[in-house]
Amino acid sequence: MFRPRIIPVLLMKNRGFYKGVKFKDHKYVGDPINTVRIFNDKEADEITILDIEASRFNKPIDFDYLKEVVSEAFMPVGYGGGIRTVEDAKKLFAIGVEKVVLNTNAVLNFDLVKNIADKFGNQSVVFSLDVKRALFGPRVFIKSGTEKTKYEPLELALIMQELGVGEIILNDIDRDGTFEGYDLELIKSISPKLSIPLIACGGARNLDDFRLAIQAGASACAAGSMFVFHMPHRAVVISYPKYEDVKRLAGG
């Protein structure tokens, strides 16, 4: 039976994994190679690794290290951060990354999205729709949530779909790391209008949140804090739901 994917999102900087709240105050979570190995043992459906400093501080992609991390992952891997050219994407696919996740450079350069999608297929390009509520409603942000764009979420999602993106991660900055649950209204306002899968991200605290997001129209659910922190004290504990529980989500 087909079932929605549950995807841990791991934030990387300086060869370490971190997690914060609302894209800020990042706390060290663990060594990437070790963490990926744990998710591998727990049979995670897929993982997404985002370098949170690459685009923001204009750093190059750490291919050598990523190669080491990815060679431990026997599940699909998405990588985002600092992807500026088709050549960058090509190198990532060559080391075993399945999907490139774009945000800043996709917004600044629509051709990049189109060129990667044309060359490597739509399924290989994911757009991270980083959304924060501003004075006149939700807007899309770039550079790890530090720079506001003129786009409304749905507007940009449709543009990205048209350019050839295969999936969209709806990354809710206001709920990131808050354990408040997904913003279901936001999911409902975008997902039905897209023909490509929408991945909900930001705010998840338990399996019920996944179920609600899927009912609201998400094709997959991503989470960060839920898989690396143990509440209420945010102790670092890597966890992933059991297969039987994930399977039950498909039933609705």
Next chain:
Amino acid sequence: MLSEDDVTYQENLYCDGRVGKKIFENISKLNYLFKIGLLEMNLYSQPKNWLFGGAIMLYIIDYGMGNLGSVGNMLKKVGAQFVITSNPRELEKATKLILPGVGAFDNAMRNLKELGLIDLIKFKVLEERVPILGICLGMQLLTEGSEEGTLEGFGFIKGHALKFHFEDNTLKIPHMGWNEVKLCKNSRLFAGMENQENRFYFVHSYEVECTNKEDILTTTVYGYEFVSSFEKDNILGVQFHPEKSHKFGIMLYKNFVEGYQCLGQESYPYCS
């Protein structure tokens, strides 16, 4: 040094009789290799794996359309020796092939053609009968063609790749994610996996419809039941990505690496 004329002469000489037939087969092979410019040295001074046995040479065909890194990582995990190449001279040594693939059907066939690999792969698979495993698009290429393109596939398996066609419009295309496979017949590829629920990671918009139902190895349900893998003699194809499917993928690759040999080997007179 054998020239093409010599080979043609020998072909005429041995073209009838029981013993002649086997020699003829090998001479045709030589003749073919001369024609495509792969064989320069005298056959007898340069032993070939397919002629003399020897180590399994597993080759991953690199034609610019696959996630080779992942396949390579997985093969390392199962302890297999392998070579990734797009060079026909190298591939000619293969005793086992993996044809990965992500992307559009016509692009793939065009790339294979430009690299001069189509006839070589046909020869390896149909004449030498080396085991070949097509993955995702690679599986679809082994059929006669696809609704996605206009170019012909290899045609090893009777059937075509068609776009998913279902009424249920809540199901997104591509079929992306984890799904279960149902085993339809016994196979070494699923050795040790018969009595468990096997799940694999899929990403595809087209699915293969097999003309001969006996070729179907597993089926999977997405909107309806489709062929998620096939196996006919030395020709295998999987629609899913075993290299991204945890322990299930590890077992499958291990089975392919350890459980399959060149079917053609025993028929060559110089084997022992």
